[in-house]
Amino acid sequence: MKILVCISKTPDTTAKVTFTVNNTKFAEEGVQWIINPYDEWYALVRAIELKESGIVSAIHLITLGNADCDPIIRKALALGGDEAIRINADSQDSFYIAAQIAAVAKEGNYDLVLTGKETIDYSGSAIGGMLAALLEWPFISHATHLTLENSQATLVKEIEGGEQTDQVQLPIVVSCQKGMAEQRIPNMKGIMGARTKTLTVREPVAADSFTSFVQFDLPAAKAGVKLVSADHPEELVRLLHEEAKVI
Amino acid sequence: MSVLIFLDQADGHIRKSSFEAACYGSQLAAQLGVPAETLVIGTVSDDLASLGQYGINTVHTITENSLNQADGQVFTQVIAELVRTINASVVVLSNNMLGKAIAPGLSVLLKAGLVSGAIDLPTTSNGFVVKKNVFGGKAFAHVGITTPLKIITLNPNSFPITKLEAKATVKPFVAIIPPSKVKVVSTKKVEGEVSLSEAEIVISGGRGLKGPENWGLVTDLAKVLGAATACSRPVADINWRPHHEHVGQTGLAIAPNLYVAIGISGAIQHLAGVNRSKTIVVINKDPEAPFFKSADYGIVGDAFEIMPKITEAVKKLKNK
Numbered sequence: 269m270k271i272l273v274c275i276s277k278t279p280d281t282t283a284k285v286t287f288t289v290n291n292t293k294f295a296e297e298g299v300q301w302i303i304n305p306y307d308e309w310y311a312l313v314r315a316i317e318l319k320e321s322g323i324v325s326a327i328h329l330i331t332l333g334n335a336d337c338d339p340i341i342r343k344a345l346a347l348g349g350d351e352a353i354r355i356n357a358d359s360q361d362s363f364y365i366a367a368q369i370a371a372v373a374k375e376g377n378y379d380l381v382l383t384g385k386e387t388i389d390y391s392g393s394a395i396g397g398m399l400a401a402l403l404e405w406p407f408i409s410h411a412t413h414l415t416l417e418n419s420q421a422t423l424v425k426e427i428e429g430g431e432q433t434d435q436v437q438l439p440i441v442v443s444c445q446k447g448m449a450e451q452r453i454p455n456m457k458g459i460m461g462a463r464t465k466t467l468t469v470r471e472p473v474a475a476d477s478f479t480s481f482v483q484f485d486l487p488a489a490k491a492g493v494k495l496v497s498a499d500h501p502e503e504l505v506r507l508l509h510e511e512a513k514v515i
Numbered sequence: 516m517s518v519l520i521f522l523d524q525a526d527g528h529i530r531k532s533s534f535e536a537a538c539y540g541s542q543l544a545a546q547l548g549v550p551a552e553t554l555v556i557g558t559v560s561d562d563l564a565s566l567g568q569y570g571i572n573t574v575h576t577i578t579e580n581s582l583n584q585a586d587g588q589v590f591t592q593v594i595a596e597l598v599r600t601i602n603a604s605v606v607v608l609s610n611n612m613l614g615k616a617i618a619p620g621l622s623v624l625l626k627a628g629l630v631s632g633a634i635d636l637p638t639t640s641n642g643f644v645v646k647k648n649v650f651g652g653k654a655f656a657h658v659g660i661t662t663p664l665k666i667i668t669l670n671p672n673s674f675p676i677t678k679l680e681a682k683a684t685v686k687p688f689v690a691i692i693p694p695s696k697v698k699v700v701s702t703k704k705v706e707g708e709v710s711l712s713e714a715e716i717v718i719s720g721g722r723g724l725k726g727p728e729n730w731g732l733v734t735d736l737a738k739v740l741g742a743a744t745a746c747s748r749p750v751a752d753i754n755w756r757p758h759h760e761h762v763g764q765t766g767l768a769i770a771p772n773l774y775v776a777i778g779i780s781g782a783i784q785h786l787a788g789v790n791r792s793k794t795i796v797v798i799n800k801d802p803e804a805p806f807f808k809s810a811d812y813g814i815v816g817d818a819f820e821i822m823p824k825i826t827e828a829v830k831k832l833k834n835k
């Protein structure tokens with residue numbers, strides 16, 4: 269059984285967010301990049317666990333971006349991917365990205381494609397669902413558990429106000445979130461091994477883009493905190509009622 | 516041409532986040548000079564004609580019992596069929612669990628650009644540009660949709676619900692229901708709680724509360740305010756509280772009117788999930804806690820002494 273895991277690079281949460289080119293581009297200079305936590309902690313680590321349990325024979329990773337992505341994809345290989353594919357394109361459009369991944373997934377004979385539930389930079393939550401529609405495979409979104417038995421997957425997913433257990437035949441696309449697996453740290457052996465694992469660079473297939481980022485801006489700074497004395501907590505309640513009008 | 520709003524229901528009632536989507540969609544329809552239509556799937560006991568008060572002209576219904584349990588992909592195909600039938604130009608959904616499961620597939624089926632997590636009406640004077648939060652609430656992006664048909668998912672708690680006097684026309688829609696590829700084995704409700712993503716007030720506790728036995732400090736206040744409860748990541752990780760209460764970069768992102776953080780330091784990863792809250796209150800004994808920098812109101816002091824007094828004061832206010 270073969271798994272394809274989608275890996276995206278995102279700025280570290282602590283990164284300073286600024287923009288260039290008349291506020292049309294995220295300023296990447298000096299930014300620390302990480303693997304999108306949902307892709308890493310949940311999708312990739314669950315794939316590794318399934319391989320360790322003997323059910324899965326190979327984990328392939330896919331990312332889209334220029335050569336700047338290579339350190340991130342090597343880190344993912346160090347955690348446990350077997351080989352990686354980088355689509356040599358730069359895009360922020362979910363449909364374009366999903367179309368690229370779908371082209372690879374189609375010819376690669378995968379049984380399972382895993383994504384994170386969203387990226388922490390643009391929070392699109394779109395790649396998994398689009399990919400499933402393009403492949404005409406079932407899509408399980410916001411999954412917290414995944415087990416495989418022969419060609420059947422059992423999944424638990426979050427629904428509004430609760431959770432749902434589903435059974436579905438492979439191949440499927442799953443978007444993963446907290447609960448799927450626990451965070452791991454790559455070890456020295458993994459890091460050394462990752463250097464020699466195959467990283468294939470492929471040119472993109474022709475695909476449309478449906479959206480474009482027109483401009484970015486920053487929220488207005490907060491006015492500053494209004495402190496209330498610990499001796500008069502009831503004053504806070506009065507302020508919330510009369511001034512902020514939220515209770 | 517029209518704006519079609521998909522309304523999500525639970526136990527036969529339209530969700531609050533769907534009323535927000537209805538108001539958003541009908542105001543967008545007015546802006547574009549087209550009617551606002553909605554789709555309700557499954558058996559709903561609410562009076563659907565009364566959706567007119569949110570500016571809706573027509574309510575399409577598919578009262579199939581088998582669709583009370585949602586399979587996103589079946590919904591996607593049914594919505595796509597209605598979009599084609601009524602020739603809708605914009606589809607609006609709530610950016611909740613179901614909306615996130617449906618909208619991307621719909622984008623592919625209809626070749627329609629999707630912006631997820633909108634926080635304001637689009638500007639339509641020059642193109643079609645939708646505003647959303649990016650970088651964990653640290654910035655806004657204005658995203659243009661370049662396809663003729665457009666899909667928007669609206670973040671919960673981002674658009675006010677307003678009402679007017681009007682009735683909507685309710686019409687059954689006869690759809691071809693495709694078979695579901697997913698077998699639902701069971702569903703489990705998180706009992707008796709206010710939905711965290713839809714809640715207007717959220718009371719949240721961190722490691723400063725020392726242990727699960729002290730959570731009355733959080734839940735007592737939540738109860739008198741009709742609020743949802745949340746927690747920081749370590750609190751969920753050490754099982755003081757259930758995982759679904761975890762907010763932040765790796766948990767749920769919320770935007771209530773009021774967020775009260777008790778014994779939470781305010782790490783940037785925590786803020787990423789709550790900084791869109793309209794009013795933030797921080798109770799922390801450490802005056803240097805980073806959370807105070809992002810707060811609107813705060814008390815420096817011991818939560819164990821302060822919280823019971825706050826709860827008492829709120830009770831008094833409510834009894835007035």
Ligand SMILES: Cc1cc2nc3c(=O)[nH]c(=O)nc-3n(C[C@H](O)[C@H](O)[C@H](O)COP(=O)(O)OP(=O)(O)OC[C@H]3O[C@@H](n4cnc5c(N)ncnc54)[C@H](O)[C@@H]3O)c2cc1C
Pocket residue numbers: 305720721722723724746747748749750761762763764765766777778779780781782783784785788798799800801804816817818819
């Ligand atoms: C990649 C990554 C992702 C993460 N994602 C998240 C996330 O999604 N959500 C999240 O919350 N965290 C997340 N974290 C963890 C985050 O960095 C913090 O460690 C965490 O939020 C701290 O939780 P806390 O504030 O409850 O605990 P602490 O940092 O231990 O803070 C406890 C606070 O309680 C105060 N306190 C103690 N006693 C009292 C008292 N009696 N009365 C009042 N105040 C008191 C203290 O002054 C202190 O400020 C993430 C971290 C990483 C690295």
